[in-house]
Amino acid sequence: MFTDKLRPFLKKIEPIAIRPTDAQAKYKKAENIKAVIFDIYGTLIISASGDIMQDSYDVSMFSEALSNSGYKILVPENKLMSIHGIFEKVIVLEKQIAKDSGTPFPELNLVEIWDSTLKKAEADGLIKSSDFSNIRLFTFLFELKSNQVWPMPGLKETLNDLKTKGYPLGIVSNAQFYTPIIMNYFLYGRVKTDEFIDGFEKDLSVFSYKILKGKPDPLIYEELVEPLKKRGLKPQDVLYVGNDMLKDIYASSQVGFKTCFFAGDMRAYRLRKDHEQASKIQPDYIITSLEQLKDIL
Structure with missing residues (x-):
């Protein structure tokens, strides 16, 4: 469970x-x-x-959260920091879409944001999902680590x-x-x-x-x-x-x-x-x- x-x-x-x-x-x-x-x-x-919001983050946080939530890391650990760059771009894009639709202070569902982020990271060859991958678990673990x-x-x-x-x-x-x-x-x-x-x-x-x-x-x-x-x-x-x-x-x-x-x-x-x-x-x-x-x- x-x-x-x-x-x-x-x-x-x-x-x-x-x-x-x-x-x-x-x-x-x-x-x-x-x-x-x-x-x-x-x-x-x-x-x-x-x-x-996050207090701080480093590559070990990504590595631990990914590994413990069923994702396989395909690149040297230091390259995982690029995932946060993807994450921030998705955040900016989705918030702008919401603002353009009339919501002045939009909130996003981070499970959906991390899902989009990790799918892009997988497409870029940084990680690979498995039958055991759990995006909710990753979101939870990354939060515990970063704040x-x-x-x-x-x-x-x-x-x-x-x-x-x-x-x-x-x-x-x-x-x-x-x-x-x-x-x-x-x-x-x-x-x-x-x-x-x-x-x-x-x-x-x-x-x-x-x-x-x-x-x-x-x-x-x-x-x-x-x-x-x-x-x-x-x-x-x-x-x-x-x-x-x-x-x-x-x-x-x-x-x-x-x-x-x-x-x-x-x-x-x-x-x-x-x-x-x-x-x-x-x-x-x-x-x-x-x-x-x-x-x-």
Whole structure:
């Protein structure tokens, strides 16, 4: 099973520590908050890049990910770096096609992008696929190698506290299929591939790769308006927690959510001072630790 293939690699994930920011927490007891929606990368999990993007990569990452996912390498290892050049060209092309079709901030499904990339690499004679080749496994392994992740301090305790208090929890995240897998493993030690995170409401979970739109497009947040309405909730009843003043705070505020800026890790401390609107907006709350949410809610 696919899950059996993932578990050994998940067990190899190593801890990383936060890098504290110089931000000052600013919050008080909230009133009239009835649901809490979270960003993931840089908010619920520490990310070496501070986001879902790659932190670093080298030829060994390609070699290990290819070999462990059933691809045969046909060239000297140092030539494998050209695969990333193919990957970047496919990304640029597909994003431009989406923008030309009217999507200002397109998100791509990386499984499809890597599939196109590796097929081109095979046509170029760099690798050879086999009956055992698994593009989802390659995508997952390359992510684990190129962007180290670890649970944010206080993650489990904070989520458990909010669930105990009865808050519906949701997600709006620039994410890929492996993101819920990683989260379920961090939270519960489970390896699941149903692409939802246990403990979060399915109807309040929006992952960019599924709708092919990404932050800071407010439309990704508007995906929640109707599900919230069915629950008898309005956007102003919702607190959105994220680490990016543009993608999280400004964009979610355009839909009417109350906002909480998470300034807990320097890698993901995105003030966006170069963005005219995002640099001027004031979040409703600023926290430097997830556990401070217990005091707000």
